[in-house]
Amino acid sequence: xxxHFLGVERASVSFGKREAQVCALRGVSQFFERGTLSLVMGxxxxxxxxxxxxxxxxxxxxxxxxxxxGVAVNGLSEAERTTVRQKKISFVFQAFxxxxxxxxxxxxxxxxxxxxxxxxxxxxxxxxxxxxxxLGDKLNQEPNELSxxxxxxxxxxxxxxxxxxxxxxxxxxxxLDAQAGRNICQILRSQVDDDGRTxxxxxxxxxxxxxxxxxxxxxxxxxxxKEKNL
Amino acid sequence: xxxxxxxxxxxxxxxxxxxxxxxxxVFLMVFQGSLLVGFLRAASRxxxxxxxxxWITARGVQAFEFGTPIESRVREMAAGVPGVLETSRVCMAxxxxxxxxxxxxxxxxxxxxxxxxxxxxxxGVPGSAxxxxxxxxxxxxxxxxxxxVTALPAEVEVNRHRASIEHQIEGYGAFLGVPFLxxxxxxxxxxxxxxxxxAMYVLLxxxxxxxxxxxxxxLQQRLPEVDVLTRDEFARKSRxxxxxxxxxxxxxxxxxxxGFLIGLVVVSxxxxxxxxxxxxxxATLKALGASQAFVARIVLTQALICGAVGSILGLxxxxxxxxxxxxxxxxxxxxxxxxxVMVVPSLAMCALASIASVRSAxxxxxxxxxxx
Numbered sequence: 180x181x182x183h184f185l186g187v188e189r190a191s192v193s194f195g196k197r198e199a200q201v202c203a204l205r206g207v208s209q210f211f212e213r214g215t216l217s218l219v220m221g222x223x224x225x226x227x228x229x230x231x232x233x234x235x236x237x238x239x240x241x242x243x244x245x246x247x248x249g250v251a252v253n254g255l256s257e258a259e260r261t262t263v264r265q266k267k268i269s270f271v272f273q274a275f276x277x278x279x280x281x282x283x284x285x286x287x288x289x290x291x292x293x294x295x296x297x298x299x300x301x302x303x304x305x306x307x308x309x310x311x312x313x314l315g316d317k318l319n320q321e322p323n324e325l326s327x328x329x330x331x332x333x334x335x336x337x338x339x340x341x342x343x344x345x346x347x348x349x350x351x352x353x354x355l356d357a358q359a360g361r362n363i364c365q366i367l368r369s370q371v372d373d374d375g376r377t378x379x380x381x382x383x384x385x386x387x388x389x390x391x392x393x394x395x396x397x398x399x400x401x402x403x404x405k406e407k408n409l
Numbered sequence: 410x411x412x413x414x415x416x417x418x419x420x421x422x423x424x425x426x427x428x429x430x431x432x433x434x435v436f437l438m439v440f441q442g443s444l445l446v447g448f449l450r451a452a453s454r455x456x457x458x459x460x461x462x463x464w465i466t467a468r469g470v471q472a473f474e475f476g477t478p479i480e481s482r483v484r485e486m487a488a489g490v491p492g493v494l495e496t497s498r499v500c501m502a503x504x505x506x507x508x509x510x511x512x513x514x515x516x517x518x519x520x521x522x523x524x525x526x527x528x529x530x531x532x533g534v535p536g537s538a539x540x541x542x543x544x545x546x547x548x549x550x551x552x553x554x555x556x557x558v559t560a561l562p563a564e565v566e567v568n569r570h571r572a573s574i575e576h577q578i579e580g581y582g583a584f585l586g587v588p589f590l591x592x593x594x595x596x597x598x599x600x601x602x603x604x605x606x607x608a609m610y611v612l613l614x615x616x617x618x619x620x621x622x623x624x625x626x627x628l629q630q631r632l633p634e635v636d637v638l639t640r641d642e643f644a645r646k647s648r649x650x651x652x653x654x655x656x657x658x659x660x661x662x663x664x665x666x667x668g669f670l671i672g673l674v675v676v677s678x679x680x681x682x683x684x685x686x687x688x689x690x691x692a693t694l695k696a697l698g699a700s701q702a703f704v705a706r707i708v709l710t711q712a713l714i715c716g717a718v719g720s721i722l723g724l725x726x727x728x729x730x731x732x733x734x735x736x737x738x739x740x741x742x743x744x745x746x747x748x749x750v751m752v753v754p755s756l757a758m759c760a761l762a763s764i765a766s767v768r769s770a771x772x773x774x775x776x777x778x779x780x781x
Contacts, residue, residue: 228779231779232776232779235696237696237775237776237778237779238776258700258701261695261698261699261700261701262698264696264697264698265697265698265699265700266698268698269697270696270697270778272693272778272779276689276690276693276778278412278415278690278693279419279690280412280415280416280418280419281411281412281415285411285412285415289411289412290697293694293697293698293699293703294698337697349779
């Protein structure tokens with residue numbers, strides 16, 4: 180009996196119609212245990228991002244079931260899936276996706292606001308998070324004034340605002356140099372070890388292997404291989 | 410909503426264009442609104458200035474300025490109707506005025522009995538200048554250039570009769586580009602060549618114990634050859650004539666509407682461009698769990714901020730401009746409520762302008778966040 184905390188069961192997704200149809204996932208069943216860091220690897224077009232989109236309730240499968248925090252989310256409306264994302268899931272992106280007009284602290288405070296608009300002391304909590312990630316002197320800098328590594332740390336701080344149990348990261352180190360990339364790996368690993376968060380990272384970066392509990396390799400929309408790392 | 414504010418001030422050039430667009434629209438709407446309000450006020454100004462309850466006019470008179478004679482016996486017959494407390498007379502006619510330096514000018518000559526009303530400009534009513542003869546002429550200060558009087562009293566001619574301008578008043582300036590001259594009823598009929606059997610407007614005050622509409626109906630039954638109107642009815646008729654039938658009101662309203670449309674297009678364009686430029690951020694917001702209402706609120710707030718700032722700037726610009734315009738268009742009038750009321754269509758304009766942007770922001774796929 181698999182742990183249904185987070186995962187997909189016989190999930191298939193295809194894009195396009197008729198001759199142009201591309202099958203991104205073919206009956207994939209894959210679950211991620213609570214409190215682990217999992218890597219999803221594979222060549223371009225293997226279905227990694229599609230799998231992440233399913234787990235993040237950003238996409239509904241053509242067939243199969245998606246579980247988030249033990250609940251099947253397939254039949255949920257758009258508004259209900261938004262609520263699931265709001266309460267349970269956070270994202271870290273390759274391109275950071277910070278709000279360009281907001282300072283670092285305001286970006287993180289917005290993360291808190293999106294999860295709970297009535298939450299008091301958002302600015303203080305945002306400051307604490309940024310200080311924790313070594314950005315205490317960059318609180319009021321706008322994203323274009325930060326280095327790529329700093330931007331990604333702000334993005335992670337924003338993702339952790341409101342303490343969501345699931346963190347999904349899409350190529351979080353692809354735009355970073357070696358040192359900054361390693362730093363991000365350590366931060367996300369600590370989310371698992373210290374806070375019991377469930378982290379799924381889609382990546383091509385082999386540096387991640389030493390930080391992951393296991394690796395799932397996808398190829399042509401199917402799980403090709405599963406490895407236990409740690 | 411900090412994001413909404415920051416998004417618009419971050420791009421100052423675009424924000425400035427939007428605010429200028431709104432300011433221009435507000436300026437135009439308030440200016441045209443002031444013209445319309447002033448025009449409406451001027452169109453019925455003399456009717457409103459009377460204290461009478463009922464005006465009797467010749468059949469089909471559309472406006473005060475187009476009065477035609479009626480028989481003077483109408484006044485005597487009306488005075489005998491139960492409920493009629495007091496009668497008075499007003500007459501008007503276009504007349505030829507010769508300035509002290511010999512130049513000729515067409516004027517509107519208005520004559521009225523003293524009891525027509527305290528606000529009605531007529532020599533000899535309580536409050537008018539002391540020492541003024543009962544047959545003196547009054548003119549509005551804004552018509553000084555047309556009347557060409559340098560010192561008072563001034564000897565002039567009206568329809569080839571010697572006349573004396575003795576006093577200047579305010580608030581009754583040229584409405585049709587033709588200045589008004591006011592005098593007593595007796596004097597006016599003399600200048601106009603009215604016979605004793607002729608009258609033009611007969612004004613009635615109704616006794617407190619009687620209903621104005623009952624007296625009006627009674628009068629109309631007894632005097633079918635004339636129109637019997639309450640003061641408000643005649644004022645409305647006059648305003649309707651000048652604003653609708655002449656097309657003047659339509660032109661003013663069209664200009665105000667154009668201002669609204671120009672503002673709508675400018676704000677719509679800039680808010681839409683801003684939204685499309687930040688469309689990826691809206692996708693990110695939705696991916697992070699922002700509700701549709703939250704996203705819509707951001708776009709709408711941006712539009713309303715532009716609307717509020719633009720409105721304030723527009724109002725700041727229009728008030729002194731109208732002050733200046735008053736020297737050229739004496740009847741232009743901006744009531745305080747017009748300034749407040751105009752903020753509503755400007756904000757509505759901005760809200761309307763944001764509809765396309767809200768739709769774009771709401772329909773963006775949150776799944777696109779994974780596209781680098």
